[in-house]
Amino acid sequence: MEENDKKKELPKRYYRKRVGLFKLIDKIKLWPSRQGILHGIKSIELMGEQVRITTHCDKTFMVNNSRNSRAARWLRNKWFGKVCPVCKIPDWKLEKYSATRFRRHYGSMLLNETQIKE
């Protein structure tokens, strides 16, 4: 069967490893909890050095906006055990995330035009 041969594959997107946590989760809208559960992010707000996150299962918390934080590393490495059943992350979002790659020297820094490039 010809259809079976053409497996649909999402285009890979590349982000830099140096992207800060806020920009990363503002883009990806996923949150890996310490318990290894991947949550969907309902809202995210930058407050100085901290980021306020609200998940779809209505948990709100503050984290430091660091690219070296646990969550940033876990997101880049795709470390999570399961997906939160309450957040109901759509499949397309998970597929998009799994097609996302993180590179040191290649990919988007997720900068706005107003920000100065290095």
Ligand SMILES: [Zn+2]
């Ligand atoms: Zn959740």
